Amino acid sequence: MARTVSNNDSTNDETGDDSNTATKDEGEVKGRVRKGPWTPAEDAILVEYVKKHGEGNWNSVHKNSGLFRCGKSCRLRWANHLRPNLKKGAFSPEEEQIIIDLHSKLGNKWARMAAQLPGRTDNEIKNFWNTRMKRRQRAGLPIYPPEVHAEATAYHLQNRYLEHQPHSSASFALLLSSCYPKKINDPDQPNRSNANPLQNQPDSANCYINPSQQQFKFSNENGGNSNLAVPLSPLSPYGSSSSSLLNHSFGDHGYIAESPYEPFPLVRGSTTDISSNQTPTPASSYASGVDGLMGASSMVNNNNNYNNDYYEVAPLSPPGNSGLLDALVMEAQGLSHNDKSKSEEDPTLAGKLSCKRKNMEYAEEGGTAPVVSAMKKSSGNSTTTENQRDDDISSSQLSKGKKVMGEDPLEEMNSMDDDLFSLLNQFPLEMPMPEWYRRGESQSLGLENQPNASPPDPADQEYAWTLGTRWNNMPSIC
């Protein structure tokens, strides 16, 4: 069980902020920080310290207790192993059911799920889920039981379509994502049927269609529209950024709304143009924000083993996922990358989007957006459990958020969606496929092929139109 123990070999500075990795290469700097499995003695020290001083101030543990662990490690150890009232052992069937249910609604929000399972930690739940998913994946089983799936779908539909329509940010996410072309008849995907009704539209493979004009339909069990992709929400287990998962079959439970487009341009190169210094793989940290996009892309390109039985709809990002906006921010940053000075002196788009995203997340962090909660409560439509969950999860976060926002969240959300839709409405009903896309249409769109796919020249008029010009039309939203 022991992880590689660096024991006294590894050093971090005493701040406990292990984001500072320089000390590893520079040798010992201030103090030694032990890594690897905790010993009972260390546990005892930590427990003793917390008894005395309470939780929090984790970095001071290292400073004051003589424990050679960084604050982060202490917090983790306490939270996952030492704190009282922790349940040990396997999950009960009831707990498993709760996890499945919560995951279908929340996605990979482990901490929020843990909040619903007293005595369980996010890590436990995460491990459980990942293991379970692998197992079911191998067995070719759906991740969610049908009833949970149906319930979750209804949940999202209710929360995102009915209650937010027509001004739904999440709708915007879906619609915007679908602005990007995906060639429908992909000869490289022989297993995919051509059942997409949009294919019958004139020259559909070479046109964008304004998604705001597009009536989305949901594929049914026999729809077989498997080469259609939209961002996968965390409702889908494949919204996970786990590359190992993405590289496997999505046949058992890919949630796919019917749209002939793939958010390829948003995916392309996005992880390399941003401030992250992480390895630019689909599994890198930004995946948390663009899970869906990554997932969709990988899915389209890596998986021929589609099982239409489980093509259903996760049309929108569920609560807590701001993936699309993250992607927008990333795209904005990517666009501004070529002209850094410009972006620095004019932090409009990225900043506004970032601001928007914060607000959005604030709104969504409440389990259900405050808008929704307010609507629910005022209309009396919400169930007890829904309200309870909202309240349980969000009380602290909400209070924090209010400090930041200082505005009426309801108004904030509504105005935000207005902005987003006004942007959306600027997309024409149809537009020609850019030349760069036609040139590359024989190539797969996946990340793994990016090195082969010549990136469009930013100077290219059409590319500029599709990304630059249109983004420049982004209304002021902050």
Add this chain to the structure above:
DNA sequence: AAGTCACACAACCGCTGTTTT
């Protein structure tokens, strides 16, 4: 008996948001 595999688990990592200085 040895090798392989899947699983469960613990812990680390990078990043982000919040709070404090």
Add this chain to the structure above:
DNA sequence: AAAAACAGCGGTTGTGTGACT
């Protein structure tokens, strides 16, 4: 207002273990 510190989250990885071949 800016920087630093802190706290937390989600993703990933490494290891031990048991079942199986």
